[in-house]
Amino acid sequence: MPTIINDPLTTISSSILEDLETFIADAGQVIIHGIVYGRNYGTNIRIWPSTYLFDNHSSHRSELVHFEKISAFPHWTEIPANHSFYFTLIFSGLPSSCKLFELKEVIPQSGGFYIPDIMRNKEDIYFLEF
Numbered sequence: 001m002p003t004i005i006n007d008p009l010t011t012i013s014s015s016i017l018e019d020l021e022t023f024i025a026d027a028g029q030v031i032i033h034g035i036v037y038g039r040n041y042g043t044n045i046r047i048w049p050s051t052y053l054f055d056n057h058s059s060h061r062s063e064l065v066h067f068e069k070i071s072a073f074p075h076w077t078e079i080p081a082n083h084s085f086y087f088t089l090i091f092s093g094l095p096s097s098c099k100l101f102e103l104k105e106v107i108p109q110s111g112g113f114y115i116p117d118i119m120r121n122k123e124d125i126y127f128l129e130f
Contacts, residue, residue: 028093028124029065029090029091029092029093030053030090030091030092030093030124030125031088031090031091031124031125031126032089032090032091032103032126032128033086033087033088033125033127033128034086034087034088034089034127034128034129034130035084035085035086035127035128035129036079036084036085036087036129036130037084037085037129038079038080038081038082038083038084038085039081039082040082042079042080042083043078043079044077044078044079045070045079045085045087045130046070046071046072046073046075046076046077047064047067047070047071047072047073047087047089047105047113048073048106048107048112049064049072049073050064050105050106051064051103051104051105051106051112052064052103052104052106053091053094053101053102053118054101054102054104055094055095055097055098055100055101056098056100056101056102056117057097057099057100058095058097058098060094060095060098062091062092062093062094064089064090064091065090065091065092066090067087067088067090068087068088069085069086069087069088070089073107089103094120099119100117100118100119100120101118101120102114102115102116102117102118103118103128113130115128115130
C-alpha cells in the first residue's frame with residue numbers, strides 16, 4: 001500500500017517552485033477551434049502536420065500535436081455547399097511571454113492556412129474562421 005508523506009524532510013526553495021510554475025504554464029497546450037464555411041460552391045480542406053503557431057516576438061514555434069474532425073495531408077475533408085464545418089487543432093504550449101502569435105501551414109504549395117496576429121488569452125483556447 002502506498003504511503004502518503006505529509007511532511008517531507010526536504011524543503012524546496014521558493015525560487016525553484018516559481019521556476020517550476022513557469023515551466024508548467026509553458027508546457028500547456030493551445031487549442032484552436034476552427035470553422036470553415038462551404039459558401040455556395042463547397043470546398044475541400046485538410047491539415048498538414050507542418051502547421052505551427054509562431055510567437056511574433058521570439059523564435060518559438062509550437063507544433064501541431066493532435067487534430068480532430070479534419071483530414072491530414074494527403075487526404076481531404078469535403079465541405080458541402082452552404083454548410084459550416086468545425087474542427088479542432090491542438091498545439092504544444094506557447095511561452096508565457098507570448099502575447100501575439102500566428103498560425104501557419106508551412107507547405108510546398110500555395111493556399112495553406114495562415115492567420116496572423118492572434119492575441120493571446122489566458123485560457124489558450126481560440127475560435128478562428130479559416
